[in-house]
Amino acid sequence: MPKIVDADLRRHHIVEAVFRLILREGVPSASLRKVADEAGLNVGSVRHYFANHEDLLTSAAQTIVDRISARIEAHLPRLRSEPDKRPIVEDMLAELLPLDARRRDESTIAFAFVCQSRWDPQLRPLAEQLLRGPRQLVRRILDAAQVRDRDDHVERLCALIDGLAFKAIYVPTADDASGHLRLIGKQLDHILSDR
Structure with a gap:
């Protein structure tokens, strides 16, 4: 049976990863790849919840x-x-x-x-x-x-x-x-x- 993921919770988890990166290294560090790594996800998973990098930062x-x-x-x-x-x-x-x-x-x-x-x-x-x-x-x-x-x-x-x-x-x-x-x-x- 496929795992059911709470979309809002996952988006929150990804945004929190953005925050941790910005606090440690600044805004330029919050690339999709680094955010995915910080969140323990692959880039495709991040893109599933955010259309692109701009959408991620805007969120x-x-x-x-x-x-x-x-x-x-x-x-x-x-x-x-x-x-x-x-x-x-x-x-x-x-x-x-x-x-x-x-x-x-x-x-x-x-x-x-x-x-x-x-x-x-x-x-x-x-x-x-x-x-x-x-x-x-x-x-x-x-x-x-x-x-x-x-x-x-x-x-x-x-x-x-x-x-x-x-x-x-x-x-x-x-x-x-x-x-x-x-x-x-x-x-x-x-x-x-x-x-």
């Missing part, structure tokens, strides 16, 4: 956006029901910062795609997606918190988050998490006082 980038989105959306019921929005908004924005190993890996992978797109034009749509995704999420957070003048606040918050994430990945220090949350908190105090 990997989308997985990062989807994971962050799901964590942020998990906070939405609290944001809608609790009167004090500030701690909830802070928790939501913290999902975009590399404050633990999982979020650090996600940020590292996203930055790797963005940086590599400078030399690889095929990666530019992925880089744009990874830059656009957090802005859309921050906009949704501020919309749910009923913040006025969202456009300016979105850009300021995203610039702060991007800078903090970049520093945490490339120039890490021991107080990153508390320092980052303090800076986000100060920006939120300004934004939410203007509601």
Whole structure:
């Protein structure tokens, strides 16, 4: 009897192999052959689940956006029901910062795609997606918190988050998490006082 394979589980397994390669060696290392080796599969199996290399990388980038989105959306019921929005908004924005190993890996992978797109034009749509995704999420957070003048606040918050994430990945220090949350908190105090 042929073995039944869960397609979603197999795709997840392959995308996780892409992530491990990028974290260890950078985006150029995530060739179909190396991904297949990392996943313990043959190249034909990878091609069965992903049309080509671009499809594989696009799926990997989308997985990062989807994971962050799901964590942020998990906070939405609290944001809608609790009167004090500030701690909830802070928790939501913290999902975009590399404050633990999982979020650090996600940020590292996203930055790797963005940086590599400078030399690889095929990666530019992925880089744009990874830059656009957090802005859309921050906009949704501020919309749910009923913040006025969202456009300016979105850009300021995203610039702060991007800078903090970049520093945490490339120039890490021991107080990153508390320092980052303090800076986000100060920006939120300004934004939410203007509601």
